Amino acid sequence: MTSPEVSFVDDVFDFTDSEDADAPFPPTYMVVRFASSLQPRAIAWLVDKVRGPRSHGGAELLVRRQHTEPGEGVILHVSASCRKLLELAEDMELKKRDQAGLMREFLFAHLRDFVGEKGSREDLLTTAERQLIVRHELDNIRALSEDPSIPGYPNFRMYEGQSIVQVMMHRALITAMYPLHDEESLKRLSTKWYYSKVQPIEDIRLYFGEAVALYFKFLDFYTIKLLLPLAIVGVLQMVLSTYETLPFFCICNVIAVTVFLEVWRRRSNESAFQWGTIGMTSLDEPRPNFHGTMMRDTVTGRLLPQFPRRTTSIRMYCVSLPIVVVCLFLAFLVMLASFYAEERLTQLAKDPESGVTSLTVMLPSVVYSILVYIVNLYYRQLATYLTEWENHRTQSQFERHRVIKLVAFEFVNTFMALFYIAFVYQDMDMLRYQLATMLIILQVVNNAQEAVLPLVMRCLSKVPSPPRVPESSSVRTVSSAGDGGGSGLRYRGLTRASTNELYPGVPEVLQGIPELEPDDPRQRQALAEGAMDVYEGTYDDYLEVFIQFGYVFLFSAVYPQAALWALLNNLMESRVDAFKLCRLFQRPLARRVKDTGAWQRAFEAVGAMSIMTNCGLLCVSPPMRRLAPDLSPTQWVLRWVAVEHLLMGVRYVLHQAIPDKPEWVRVALAKLNYQSKQALRKERALKRRMSSRRSPKKPLD
Known part of the structure; x- marks a missing residue:
C-alpha cells in the first residue's frame, strides 16, 4: 500500500516535471564558459556527464547552449527541475523549517511536513540554495576508471574520483563559472539595504x-x-x-x-x-578538490574519496609550518632593514653636505610598502597552494587553515612595525x-x-553587445530527448546539411545541445x-x-x-x-x-x-x-x-x-537529538514487525 507521504509527493509533481515541449527552461542557476580554443568533443563529453544519469556518474541536470559568434568560447546555462532540486537537497542534508517551526533535515518523502497541504514547493528552496545545489552537483561529477584523461587532451591526466569540473578549471579549459543575479530580488534587497538603519x-x-x-x-x-x-x-x-x-x-x-x-x-x-x-562537522560532504582513494565511507556507506588524516597532519606540521615560519621571519627581517635604512638616512640628512634630502629619507618606507604589497600577492598564492596540497577534507577545514596562514603573514607585515616603534623606539608620538x-x-x-x-x-x-542568432523559417521547437523538456529548443531531427546551415560555425558535435531562444534575456x-x-x-x-x-x-x-x-x-x-x-x-x-x-x-x-x-x-x-x-x-x-x-x-x-x-539553543538541539533517536527506534521496531510477518511460523509439536 502506498504511504500518504509518497502519494502526496506524486500528486504534487504529477505532470509538472515531465518532459513537455511547452514547459519553459527553468531559471539558469549556473553559467559555464569554456575557453575559445577548447576542442568541441571535450565540451560534448562534459555535457553528456552533466545530463547523464547519476548511476553512470552523471548529474542529471538540464543544459542549454547560448549562441556565440565563431571564435568565441562556448557558454552553457545549467539548471534543474524542481523535483530534482528537492531530491538533491535531501542528498546534501539541507535543513529546512517544517510546518511546526522546527529546523530539521529535509526529506523528499516528507514534503508535506515542509510545505503543508497547499504550500508551494517552488518557495521551499531559496535561489541561493538552488545555485549551491547545482554547483555542488557539477563539482561532484567525478572521473571514472574509464576516464583517464579529458578527451582531446591526453596529457591532462585524471585519477578515479577526481572532480572533472575542477580539473578543467585548473587547466583553464573552463574560464568562468558563476550564477546569475535575480534582478527583481536584487533591486528589492539593495533598496532596503542601502537606506535601512538595520x-x-x-x-x-x-x-x-x-x-x-x-x-x-x-x-x-x-x-x-x-x-x-x-x-x-x-x-x-x-x-x-x-x-x-x-x-x-x-x-x-x-x-x-x-x-x-x-x-x-x-x-x-x-x-x-x-x-x-x-x-556541520568534519564528516560533511568532501570539497571538490579533495582527492584520495575511492572507498566505501564507514559512516555514510557512500563511495567517497578517502585520504589518511595522518598524512595531512604530517604535511601541515613538517612542511607547511616550517615554510610559513621562514616567510614570517623573512618579513620581519625586511621590516628591520627598512627601519635601519630609514634611521641611517635620517642621520645623514642632518649633515647638509651629505646630499640626503627629506624625500630621500622617505624612500625606505615607500620601497617597503611596495615590497609588502607585491610579496603579499605571492604569499597568498603560496598559502593557497600549501593548503591545497595538505588535502583537507571539507571546505570549512580548507578555509580555516588557509586563513591562519594568511592572517599570520598579514599580522607581521601590518603590526610588527608598530610594535617596533612602541617598544624599541618607545616613541609614542x-x-x-x-x-x-x-x-x-x-x-x-x-x-x-x-x-x-x-x-x-x-x-x-564597454559592455559586450547581446548575441544575435540568425533567424530561420525552418526552426521549430520540440522537446529534447532525455533532457527534461524546455521551450525554445532548436529541432534536432534535421539532416546534417540542414543543421550545418542552421548553425553556421557550430561544430556538429555541439549541435545536439539545445539552444536558448534568440530573445532570451x-x-x-x-x-x-x-x-x-x-x-x-x-x-x-x-x-x-x-x-x-x-x-x-x-x-x-x-x-x-x-x-x-x-x-x-x-x-x-x-x-x-x-x-x-x-x-x-x-x-x-x-x-x-x-x-x-x-x-x-x-x-x-x-x-x-x-x-x-x-x-x-x-x-x-x-x-x-x-x-x-x-x-x-x-x-x-x-x-x-x-x-x-x-x-x-x-x-x-x-x-x-x-x-x-544560549539555553534555548541547547534545549532545541537536545529535542532534535531525542526526536531522531525516537524515529530510529520506531524504524527498527517496524522492521522487526515486518520481518516477523515474513518469517514462516514453526509447526507446533
Missing part, C-alpha cells in the same frame, strides 16, 4: 547565502555593540586628557573585547541554529601619528578603492555579468575588519580616539560592501557556514595580545612612570606584570563563565 540580515542570507550574511551580522554587531560605547568612552578620555584615568580606560577596553567575543560566539551559534548550519594615519586616511582610501574606482572603471569599459545577462569582477569571498572583508580591530585595541593606551574613527569608517563600510556586492561584482556562490571559523580565533588572539601590549605601553610611557616616582624600575615593571596576569585571569574566567550556546 542590516537586513535574513534578506542577505536568502540572496547571498550564510557566509555573506554572517559577515555583515558580525560587522554590524562589532560596530554597534563594541565600537559605539568605546568611542564614547574614548572621546571622554580625550576631553579629560588625564593620565590617571588612562589605565581604567584600557582595562575597560580589554574586558569589553573579551565579553564582545564571547557574546558574539553565542550570537553566531544562534544564527547557525536558525539557519540550519549548526550541525610617532606611534600615535601612525595609528591616526592608518585609521583616518587609509580607511577612506580603501573605501574609495573598493567602490568608486571599480565603478569608474566599469563606466569606462539571459544571454545578454550572462555576457554582462561575465565581464564583472569576481567576488573572491569574505576573506578580504574580514581581513579589513581584523586589521582595524588590531589598530583600535592593541594600542588603545596610546590612541583612545581610535574607536571613534573605526566607528565612523564602519558606518560607511557596511554600505560600501553592500554596494559592491549588489552592483560591482558577479553574484557570489552561496556558502553554508556555521561560524566565522578561523577569524574567531584570530580576533581572540588579538584580544589576548591587547592585554599584554596595553600593559606594556602603559609601563614604558614616561607620563605614567611619573605617577609613581617612589617605585624602582623593577617594582614598576613587576606591578604591570601583575596587572597583566590579573587581566588574563579575568579573561579566562569570562571565557569559562559565558556558555557558547
Whole structure:
C-alpha cells in the first residue's frame, strides 16, 4: 500500500516535471564558459556527464547552449527541475523549517511536513540554495576508471574520483563559472539595504547565502555593540586628557573585547541554529578538490574519496609550518632593514653636505610598502597552494587553515612595525601619528578603492553587445530527448546539411545541445555579468575588519580616539560592501557556514595580545612612570606584570563563565537529538514487525 507521504509527493509533481515541449527552461542557476580554443568533443563529453544519469556518474541536470559568434568560447546555462532540486537537497542534508517551526533535515518523502497541504514547493528552496545545489552537483561529477584523461587532451591526466569540473578549471579549459543575479530580488534587497538603519540580515542570507550574511551580522554587531560605547568612552578620555584615568580606560577596553567575543560566539551559534548550519562537522560532504582513494565511507556507506588524516597532519606540521615560519621571519627581517635604512638616512640628512634630502629619507618606507604589497600577492598564492596540497577534507577545514596562514603573514607585515616603534623606539608620538594615519586616511582610501574606482572603471569599459542568432523559417521547437523538456529548443531531427546551415560555425558535435531562444534575456545577462569582477569571498572583508580591530585595541593606551574613527569608517563600510556586492561584482556562490571559523580565533588572539601590549605601553610611557616616582624600575615593571596576569585571569574566567550556546539553543538541539533517536527506534521496531510477518511460523509439536 502506498504511504500518504509518497502519494502526496506524486500528486504534487504529477505532470509538472515531465518532459513537455511547452514547459519553459527553468531559471539558469549556473553559467559555464569554456575557453575559445577548447576542442568541441571535450565540451560534448562534459555535457553528456552533466545530463547523464547519476548511476553512470552523471548529474542529471538540464543544459542549454547560448549562441556565440565563431571564435568565441562556448557558454552553457545549467539548471534543474524542481523535483530534482528537492531530491538533491535531501542528498546534501539541507535543513529546512517544517510546518511546526522546527529546523530539521529535509526529506523528499516528507514534503508535506515542509510545505503543508497547499504550500508551494517552488518557495521551499531559496535561489541561493538552488545555485549551491547545482554547483555542488557539477563539482561532484567525478572521473571514472574509464576516464583517464579529458578527451582531446591526453596529457591532462585524471585519477578515479577526481572532480572533472575542477580539473578543467585548473587547466583553464573552463574560464568562468558563476550564477546569475535575480534582478527583481536584487533591486528589492539593495533598496532596503542601502537606506535601512538595520542590516537586513535574513534578506542577505536568502540572496547571498550564510557566509555573506554572517559577515555583515558580525560587522554590524562589532560596530554597534563594541565600537559605539568605546568611542564614547574614548572621546571622554580625550576631553579629560588625564593620565590617571588612562589605565581604567584600557582595562575597560580589554574586558569589553573579551565579553564582545564571547557574546558574539553565542550570537553566531544562534544564527547557525536558525539557519540550519549548526550541525556541520568534519564528516560533511568532501570539497571538490579533495582527492584520495575511492572507498566505501564507514559512516555514510557512500563511495567517497578517502585520504589518511595522518598524512595531512604530517604535511601541515613538517612542511607547511616550517615554510610559513621562514616567510614570517623573512618579513620581519625586511621590516628591520627598512627601519635601519630609514634611521641611517635620517642621520645623514642632518649633515647638509651629505646630499640626503627629506624625500630621500622617505624612500625606505615607500620601497617597503611596495615590497609588502607585491610579496603579499605571492604569499597568498603560496598559502593557497600549501593548503591545497595538505588535502583537507571539507571546505570549512580548507578555509580555516588557509586563513591562519594568511592572517599570520598579514599580522607581521601590518603590526610588527608598530610594535617596533612602541617598544624599541618607545616613541609614542610617532606611534600615535601612525595609528591616526592608518585609521583616518587609509580607511577612506580603501573605501574609495573598493567602490568608486571599480565603478569608474566599469563606466569606462564597454559592455559586450547581446548575441544575435540568425533567424530561420525552418526552426521549430520540440522537446529534447532525455533532457527534461524546455521551450525554445532548436529541432534536432534535421539532416546534417540542414543543421550545418542552421548553425553556421557550430561544430556538429555541439549541435545536439539545445539552444536558448534568440530573445532570451539571459544571454545578454550572462555576457554582462561575465565581464564583472569576481567576488573572491569574505576573506578580504574580514581581513579589513581584523586589521582595524588590531589598530583600535592593541594600542588603545596610546590612541583612545581610535574607536571613534573605526566607528565612523564602519558606518560607511557596511554600505560600501553592500554596494559592491549588489552592483560591482558577479553574484557570489552561496556558502553554508556555521561560524566565522578561523577569524574567531584570530580576533581572540588579538584580544589576548591587547592585554599584554596595553600593559606594556602603559609601563614604558614616561607620563605614567611619573605617577609613581617612589617605585624602582623593577617594582614598576613587576606591578604591570601583575596587572597583566590579573587581566588574563579575568579573561579566562569570562571565557569559562559565558556558555557558547544560549539555553534555548541547547534545549532545541537536545529535542532534535531525542526526536531522531525516537524515529530510529520506531524504524527498527517496524522492521522487526515486518520481518516477523515474513518469517514462516514453526509447526507446533
